[in-house]
Amino acid sequence: MSISRRNFLKGSAAAIALLSTGGVFHAFDQGAFSTGKGSAYEPWRVWNQEDINSDANPLFRLIKASILASNAHNTQPWLYRIGNNEIDLYANVSRNIGTIDPLFREMNISLGCAIENLELAAKASDFETKVTLYPGGFEQIRVANIVLTPAVVASPDHYSIIGKRHTNRAAYDLDKQVEPATLQEMSNLANSFPDVKIVWFSDEAHKTEIGNVIINATEAIIGDKTQSGDSHKWYRHDWDELQRNKDGISIDSSGNSGMTRFFGKVLPTSIKSFNDYWIKLTKNPQVSTASVFGMLLVRNQSDRTQLIQAGRLWQRMHLWAVTKGLAAQPLNQPHERRDREVQLGIEPIFGKAIEKLVNTPGYEGMFTFRMGYPTSQALASPRRPAEEVLLT
Ligand SMILES: Cc1cc2nc3c(=O)[nH]c(=O)nc-3n(C[C@H](O)[C@H](O)[C@H](O)COP(=O)(O)O)c2cc1C
Structure with a gap:
């Protein structure tokens, strides 16, 4: 990405100020020279490497792949228990995002993403899987049981992409649009999940409509002190x-x-400057450079198993998108706001806006995203290693 003369001068002035205030040491402290380094990023390097000590149990390797899944706010709300020939997945409800996710929608989608990676890794390690999802209230912590049976299984296409998938929040290439045939192929990925559908917003009018709902929802979250x-x-x-x-x-x-x-690492930040920056980025480049927006729908978003299926689909779509050179970013502010309206019992402004966007009888919109061709590579986010999320 090119740097304008004005930005260069601004950057140089800030750099001089930084150097003259002993800020270089602070820059080291704040990891300004260590992007992607350190133990927080280690799980991306070792996820498919065999480690004789910790991988003595072959099922442990599946968890190393599972934890790299997409997940809301990078809360990693998962815990795993390895049995003889099975893995139980639990929700770690202590990692809920509070008023951002009061109905546990995002937590359950995140757990679905983790199951998708786990199943891909199981197949790549020659296990057949039988996944059982537990229905029931959101307070119920055991989420899924995955029975693993040794078998000769074709290695799944998306497995090798697990360690390369990152949420891309940068500008997408406005000169390169996602073709309708590509969208159709992605819609076909939903065929394995009978309760989940995808709707696309690809013409200018619909993109503007959903883009405005995303921006307005971001402003509403910022205006709600508890939620922001x-x-x-x-x-x-x-x-x-x-x-x-x-x-x-x-x-x-x-x-x-x-x-x-x-400079973001080195200079002090406040919740106000964070929020100002968030709305600015949401408008441009995130909404303004989306080639296409999409929304996942389920028949009933109060049914935990449907949210989990939608999460599996999202992870599958994102991995598939990476194989096609596409970038993706969830933009869930409208749903976060809708859930907050339900929690507070206030007028369903965003609930109604989502209903209007969805316009599909019998289905509810519960997850929004944008896609496009990237202008820069997305960077990895931190992860807690598999050892830290294992129940003994
Ligand atoms: C349910 C769910 C909701 C998400 N919502 C947003 C969002 O609104 N904005 C955003 O930038 N990323 C969102 N994400 C992406 C996560 O922040 C991201 O997956 C997480 O930080 C880990 O980073 P990674 O995907 O690069 O591994 C969401 C992901 C999930 C699964």
Whole structure:
């Protein structure tokens, strides 16, 4: 990405100020020279490597792939228990995002993403899988049981992409649009999930309509101090905190250029500056450069198993998209706002806006995203290693 003369001068002035205030040491402290390094990023390097000690149990390797799944706010709300020939997946409800996800919608979608990776890894390791999802209330913590039987299974196409998939929050290429045939192929991925559908927003009028709903919802979240505070709790500005917690959102995954990320790490931040920046990025480049928006629909978003199926589909779609050179970013502000309206019992402004966008009788919209061809490579986000999320 090119740097304009004005930005270069601004950057140079800031760099001089930084150097003259002993800020270089601070820059080191804050990981300004260590993007993607440290133990928080190790799971991306070792996920498909055989490690004789920890991989003595072959099922452990499946968990190393599972934890690289997409997940809301990078909360990684999962726990695993390995049995003789099975893995149980549990929701770690202590990692809920509070008023951002009061109905546990995003937590369950995230768990679905984790199951998809786990199943791909199982097949790549020659296991046949039988996945059982547990229905029931959202307080019920055991989510799924996956029985694994040794078998000769064709290695799945998307397996090798697991370690290359990252959410891309940067500008997408406005000169290269996603073709209708590509969208159709992605819609076909939903065929394995009878309760889940995809709707696309690809013409200008529909893109503007959904783009405005996303921007308005972002503003509504920012205007709700409790909700934006709950979101901000998962923002990791401090490098030590990021390396310690190995979770959350940081400036490295923001889609910003190298120089902006450098200064973002070094300069102090506040919730106000974070929110100002969030709305700015949402408008441009995120909404403004989307080639296409999409929404996942389920028949009933109060049914946990349907949310999990939608999560499996999202992970499958994102992996598939990467094989086609596409970039993707969920943009769930309208749904986060809709859930908050339900929680507070207030007028369903975003509930109604989503219904209007969906316009499909018998289905509810519960997950929005954008796709397009990337202008830059997305960076990895931190992960807690498989060892840390294993129940003994
Ligand atoms: C249910 C769900 C909701 C998400 N919502 C958003 C969102 O609104 N905005 C966004 O930028 N990313 C969103 N994401 C992406 C996550 O933030 C991302 O997967 C996580 O930070 C891990 O990063 P990675 O996908 O690069 O591995 C969402 C992901 C999931 C599964």
